[in-house]
Amino acid sequence: MSMFDELDPKEFEDTARAVIETCAAATDTAARATLLAEAGLVGIIAPEAVGGLGLPIRFAVPIVSAAGAGLLAYPLIESILLARHLAPVAPTIASAIAAGESVASIAWNGCAEDGVVGGAPLGLDAAQVLVFLAGGGAALVLPGAGADIQPGAGLDVDAPDSSFTLTAAAPTALLDAEAVAALRADAALLRAGFVMGSAAQCLALAAEYAQERVQFGKPLSAYQVLRHRLSRDALAVESLRTGLTRALAEPAEGAAMAREAVWLAAAQIGPNVAESAIQVFGGMGFTWEVPLHRHLRQMHAQATYGAATAGLDALAADLLTDTNNEWYGDLANAG
Amino acid sequence: MNLQVSGQTPPAPDAGSPAARARTWLAENLTDRLRTDRAHDTPATLQERIAFEKSLHAAGFAGITWPTAYAGHGLGLREHLEINREIGRAPAPNSVNSIGKELAGPIIMAVGNDSQKERFLPAILKMQEIWCQGFSEPGAGSDLAALRTRAERTAEGWRINGQKIWTSGASKSHRCLLLARTGTADERHKGLVLFAVPITAPGIDVREITSIDGQRSFCEVFFNDVIVDEADMLGAPDEGWAAATRVLSIERASNRMYRSWRFQSELEHLVAACRTDARARAIMQPYARQLAQIRVEVEMLKGLVETLVERLIAGEEIGPNGSFPKLYWSEAHQRFARIGLEIVSQFPPGVEGPLHDLRARMQDIYLSSRAETIYAGTTEIQLDIIAKRILNLKRAA
Numbered sequence: 001m002s003m004f005d006e007l008d009p010k011e012f013e014d015t016a017r018a019v020i021e022t023c024a025a026a027t028d029t030a031a032r033a034t035l036l037a038e039a040g041l042v043g044i045i046a047p048e049a050v051g052g053l054g055l056p057i058r059f060a061v062p063i064v065s066a067a068g069a070g071l072l073a074y075p076l077i078e079s080i081l082l083a084r085h086l087a088p089v090a091p092t093i094a095s096a097i098a099a100g101e102s103v104a105s106i107a108w109n110g111c112a113e114d115g116v117v118g119g120a121p122l123g124l125d126a127a128q129v130l131v132f133l134a135g136g137g138a139a140l141v142l143p144g145a146g147a148d149i150q151p152g153a154g155l156d157v158d159a160p161d162s163s164f165t166l167t168a169a170a171p172t173a174l175l176d177a178e179a180v181a182a183l184r185a186d187a188a189l190l191r192a193g194f195v196m197g198s199a200a201q202c203l204a205l206a207a208e209y210a211q212e213r214v215q216f217g218k219p220l221s222a223y224q225v226l227r228h229r230l231s232r233d234a235l236a237v238e239s240l241r242t243g244l245t246r247a248l249a250e251p252a253e254g255a256a257m258a259r260e261a262v263w264l265a266a267a268q269i270g271p272n273v274a275e276s277a278i279q280v281f282g283g284m285g286f287t288w289e290v291p292l293h294r295h296l297r298q299m300h301a302q303a304t305y306g307a308a309t310a311g312l313d314a315l316a317a318d319l320l321t322d323t324n325n326e327w328y329g330d331l332a333n334a335g
Numbered sequence: 336m337n338l339q340v341s342g343q344t345p346p347a348p349d350a351g352s353p354a355a356r357a358r359t360w361l362a363e364n365l366t367d368r369l370r371t372d373r374a375h376d377t378p379a380t381l382q383e384r385i386a387f388e389k390s391l392h393a394a395g396f397a398g399i400t401w402p403t404a405y406a407g408h409g410l411g412l413r414e415h416l417e418i419n420r421e422i423g424r425a426p427a428p429n430s431v432n433s434i435g436k437e438l439a440g441p442i443i444m445a446v447g448n449d450s451q452k453e454r455f456l457p458a459i460l461k462m463q464e465i466w467c468q469g470f471s472e473p474g475a476g477s478d479l480a481a482l483r484t485r486a487e488r489t490a491e492g493w494r495i496n497g498q499k500i501w502t503s504g505a506s507k508s509h510r511c512l513l514l515a516r517t518g519t520a521d522e523r524h525k526g527l528v529l530f531a532v533p534i535t536a537p538g539i540d541v542r543e544i545t546s547i548d549g550q551r552s553f554c555e556v557f558f559n560d561v562i563v564d565e566a567d568m569l570g571a572p573d574e575g576w577a578a579a580t581r582v583l584s585i586e587r588a589s590n591r592m593y594r595s596w597r598f599q600s601e602l603e604h605l606v607a608a609c610r611t612d613a614r615a616r617a618i619m620q621p622y623a624r625q626l627a628q629i630r631v632e633v634e635m636l637k638g639l640v641e642t643l644v645e646r647l648i649a650g651e652e653i654g655p656n657g658s659f660p661k662l663y664w665s666e667a668h669q670r671f672a673r674i675g676l677e678i679v680s681q682f683p684p685g686v687e688g689p690l691h692d693l694r695a696r697m698q699d700i701y702l703s704s705r706a707e708t709i710y711a712g713t714t715e716i717q718l719d720i721i722a723k724r725i726l727n728l729k730r731a732a
Contacts, residue, residue: 222730246637
């Protein structure tokens with residue numbers, strides 16, 4: 001029994017859904033920061049010393065899942081990560097982020113040594129941006145001060161990404177390689193949770209529409225070809241849900257593999273389910289008005305931030321050079 | 336970049352745990368003769384496989400959750416899962432008596448009377464009685480409720496007339512778990528009754544069917560005025576079927592629980608064997624990303640299986656949710672089998688040793704896997720179940 005057993009992550013999800021709905025009507029990113037922080041959502045896993053709730057990561061997953069479902073225009077994954085992982089090295093900045101007083105983002109793609117980094121959701125509104133360093137660490141920089149901002153190239157329209165050209169940025173905080181590895185491990189789980197929420201919402205919209213839309217005298221949901229399409233999407237979403245449950249339980253046979261797998265699966269399943277929902281909606285699915293494209297866009301953006309394709313290749317390289325089953329140990333040694 | 340994810344050797348199970356004992360026992364008792372990852376000129380005989388399964392049970396690794404009163408080991412589903420992980424990691428043959436252990440046994444425990452439990456259950460685990468399943472018929476495959484085999488009550492006992500098909504292992508079995516009807520076919524789910532029929536009863540004719548993998552496991556079973564004792568009826572007429580379907584929904588989630596880990600070990604065998612030879616390694620390389628994708632799917636499958644096991648342990652009804660792992664496993668495993676076949680098909684002629692063994696295994700897995708999306712409810716049936724019972728999609732405006 002842990003001290004958190006009386007708390008139910010589900011309750012945070014319900015809170016998150018309500019707050020995120022309110023956020024949709026908020027005037028700007030700063031206003032959303034305040035709403036999210038007041039509900040304790042940004043500091044959910046940050047230490048109490050910086051004003052956080054100090055809860056385990058499994059409490060943050062339902063929150064970002066609600067953010068994915070609700071098309072939240074806020075860098076919530078990044079803020080949750082920074083409030084936790086900056087706490088030991090830059091407690092003042094971490095507490096400002098947890099309190100919603102400071103908007104922060106992470107430039108997920110590229111490293112500072114390249115001169116340009118990108119993939120920073122809502123970097124335009126961020127007061128602090130974390131950039132990665134070639135050696136495995138990361139530096140927090142101030143946009144504008146030697147980090148010149150440009151619109152990014154990603155697809156997301158709700159939390160559009162930015163790029164930064166780094167000239168003479170002076171870091172306000174540094175994370176070492178170990179801290180960055182821990183941040184990335186948390187990020188994989190949060191991204192998978194975000195995509196699960198977004199994909200589940202696409203499926204729910206498609207299932208609802210299929211039962212309302214009548215063609216040839218029957219709802220679309222009467223046609224087996226569409227019933228089976230939706231069943232396959234349900235299987236995909238269910239596999240994400242149970243995969244996340246398993247990864248969060250840190251299975252003894254390999255917590256790192258469980259985490260990496262659910263993230264890599266999410267990066268594919270998310271866009272697949274959104275594409276499928278667009279197809280079910282027919283012509284309406286292709287309109288800007290129906291929000292399915294926003295889900296599709298934000299899930300592709302997550303796949304880019306998490307470098308899912310490179311991750312799959314890294315897993316492949318690993319798989320082909322290592323064997324962990326003693327029944328094939330003699331073969332592995334022969335190679 | 337080395338993620339250090341797939342290469343990490345899983346920690347050895349706690350010494351003395353059921354999993355640790357299973358790992359040690361398998362390493363000592365799963366002989367080359369029985370290993371399914373070796374090409375055998377003469378495959379292990381039925382008697383050898385029965386002897387292996389007998390010793391597997393005696394060592395504590397079959398009948399894990401069955402009550403000790405019926406020769407089980409009285410442990411929980413968690414121990415069952417832990418032991419099955421180890422069975423899956425090993426190249427162990429599939430059970431000759433899986434119908435007895437995973438279908439007939441649980442049904443008898445649910446609906447059988449005390450005398451039937453005593454008569455049938457220990458004999459299943461001790462491999463004295465091998466069971467087959469007489470459900471499907473030529474006119475009742477996916478639509479099982481269309482079955483026509485008749486059971487009439489007579490002064491001598493129940494008189495059975497009809498035909499069953501796809502009865503796995505009937506020609507090697509001693510008893511048949513038979514589903515028949517007391518009324519007429521238009522009654523559908525009503526009036527269905529279960530029997531434990533001795534396969535040697537007069538009037539039973541078993542004919543083997545050769546399947547696409549060259550095996551002769553499937554059979555047709557003909558019943559011509561077969562008399563079955565009242566004592567061999569399982570549950571009351573009309574009651575047996577409802578209990579049986581409830582058991583079946585759990586079984587779909589829990590049977591062959593080792594499948595995800597067996598799947599992973601097949602992938603590991605493929606990679607390890609290809610790495611022994613520069614030519615094979617070069618053939619495998621272009622499939623790297625597809626194999627990584629399969630590795631991801633194995634993990635997702637474990638999530639689907641383990642989450643359902645946790646729900647069963649918590650005493651929850653899982654209802655139609657058993658469709659998820661069955662559907663996911665069967666399709667992912669077929670994709671893997673296809674990739675494996677493509678790789679071994681490019682091996683130069685005359686390869687020997689590990690590559691010869693691998694080729695034989697992958698060919699076998701490829702062909703036999705074609706049945707996986709057909710048996711135990713086809714893919715289309717699973718998709719129907721999800722649409723109807725999980726998504727509750729309506730059929731009319």
